[in-house]
Structures are given as C-alpha cells and as structure tokens.
Amino acid sequence: MSVPALTLYHNPQSRSAGARVLLEALGVDYAVVPIDFASGQNRTPEFLAINPLGKLPTLVHDGAVVTEQVAITIYLADRFSAGKLAPALDDPLRGPYLRWLAFYGACFEPALVDHAYKREPVVPSAAPYRDYDTVIDMVATQLARGPWLLGERFTAADVLWGTALRWTTGFGIVPKLPAITGYIERASALPAFVRAGEKDAALMAELSAASAAG
Known part of the structure; x- marks a missing residue:
C-alpha cells in the first residue's frame, strides 16, 4: 500500500480546517497527522522541527514543508487543479x-x-x-x-x-x-465542505476519547 505524498498536520479546531476542505475538493490522496492542542503536541520538539511557530495548517509534500494558509491554498490549487480551482496565469481572473x-x-x-x-x-x-x-x-x-x-x-x-x-x-x-x-x-x-466536516467530527471524537483516557 503506497503512502500518500501529502501529509496535513491538522486539528479541526484550527485554521487547518480550510486546508482539509481544499484537499477534499481537489480529490487528492493525503494523510492526516492529528495535532492535539490539549496535550501540547503542537509544541513538541518533533513538530517544532517542522514548523517552528507551532502553528497549523502545516503541509508536507514529498518532503517539502509548506505553511501559512494562503501559501497552502495557492500551492495546492496550482499543483493539483491549475485552470480549475486556480485561474491559470493568463486567465483574467x-x-x-x-x-x-x-x-x-x-x-x-x-x-x-x-x-x-x-x-x-x-x-x-x-x-x-x-x-x-x-x-x-x-x-x-x-x-x-x-x-x-x-x-x-x-x-x-x-x-x-x-x-x-x-x-x-x-x-x-x-x-x-x-x-x-x-x-x-x-x-x-x-x-467537499460536507465531507471534511464529517471527517473532522470523527477526528474530534477520537481526540476527545484519547484525552479522556489519558
């Protein structure tokens, strides 16, 4: 089984919610690494080595780190949907x-x-x-x-x-x-918004259960 080249570090209660919707809209294969704020996973040395600000969204694509909502939006739409979700360079829009x-x-x-x-x-x-x-x-x-x-x-x-x-x-x-x-x-x-919402609801339930258990 192949490993997705796109990995989103994500918490539904953060700005990464939009990145997940976009990935769903693009229809690309991606993996999610949940970041639990309650346990401080966004401040661990491992995550800070990827994004020193400790912020979401953080995207890794084939080893390249992309952060900041606007940059991720431009990058993903141009890379996977140029001319559709992203107007082409010569498009008046x-x-x-x-x-x-x-x-x-x-x-x-x-x-x-x-x-x-x-x-x-x-x-x-x-x-x-x-x-x-x-x-x-x-x-x-x-x-x-x-x-x-x-x-x-x-x-x-x-x-x-x-x-x-x-x-x-x-x-x-x-x-x-x-x-x-x-x-x-x-x-x-x-x-895409509906799918992302359903997946995020399930993820929040998992995070809440893990927090309650430990």
Whole structure:
C-alpha cells in the first residue's frame, strides 16, 4: 500500500480546517497527522522541527514543508487543479484571485485580531488595511456580487474564505451580514465542505476519547 505524498498536520479546531476542505475538493490522496492542542503536541520538539511557530495548517509534500494558509491554498490549487480551482496565469481572473488571497492574509486576519483585542486603529496612512470596518465592508460588498468571491466562478479562494468566515462569524468576530451568511451557507453545502466536516467530527471524537483516557 503506497503512502500518500501529502501529509496535513491538522486539528479541526484550527485554521487547518480550510486546508482539509481544499484537499477534499481537489480529490487528492493525503494523510492526516492529528495535532492535539490539549496535550501540547503542537509544541513538541518533533513538530517544532517542522514548523517552528507551532502553528497549523502545516503541509508536507514529498518532503517539502509548506505553511501559512494562503501559501497552502495557492500551492495546492496550482499543483493539483491549475485552470480549475486556480485561474491559470493568463486567465483574467488570476489577478483578482491572487488579490483576495493576499487580502485575506495581509488585511482580513490582522484587522480581526485588532478588533478581537479591542486595539485602537492606527492612522489610516500607516495601516496596510486601513481599519476593521473598512475591511468588513469590502468583504461584504464583494460577496454581495456573488454567488462566489469572483462572481460565478468557484475557486480555491472560496475554500479559504468560506471556512474562515464560518469560523469567525461563529465566534462573533465578523458580523452576520446577509451577504456573508448567504455565502457561508452556499459554501457549507458543497460536497467537499460536507465531507471534511464529517471527517473532522470523527477526528474530534477520537481526540476527545484519547484525552479522556489519558
């Protein structure tokens, strides 16, 4: 029996949830190494040797380590679904696709952290993302054009944003605006999201049982 070349270090209650959905959407063979936060598996020397930040998602492909949500999204979609879930280099949607992936990491997440910790926004000229309200308004406005982030075409960017918005609205960090909740509902109904959710529910049960036993 061959060993999958792709290995995802994963915990369903982390940012790696989106990476698992993407792997399901791509239909590739992959292995999962569960990381139990309760027992500190993300801080072991073995895991820190792979990702010194001790963060998820962490992906290993044929010995090469890929971290950071946006990098993993770009890498997997280009490597296994170029021209489908990832617009080709000469596709007019390639620029907007990359724009919204970069916006996620450079603007959305930092703005949410500032908002969650009630940090005062810096002056607009110094902030790479201006402020939280502007970021949320931009996202909601883009999604209102729907049904997907780039209009009629579903891409790997929707996997990233769909999982992230489902998570952040659930915690109350992002408001449940109609354009955002409608988008989450459409994404969550897709087969890859459903499959990943079922597998993650089973994994969480295993992690909980192992924690209770030991």
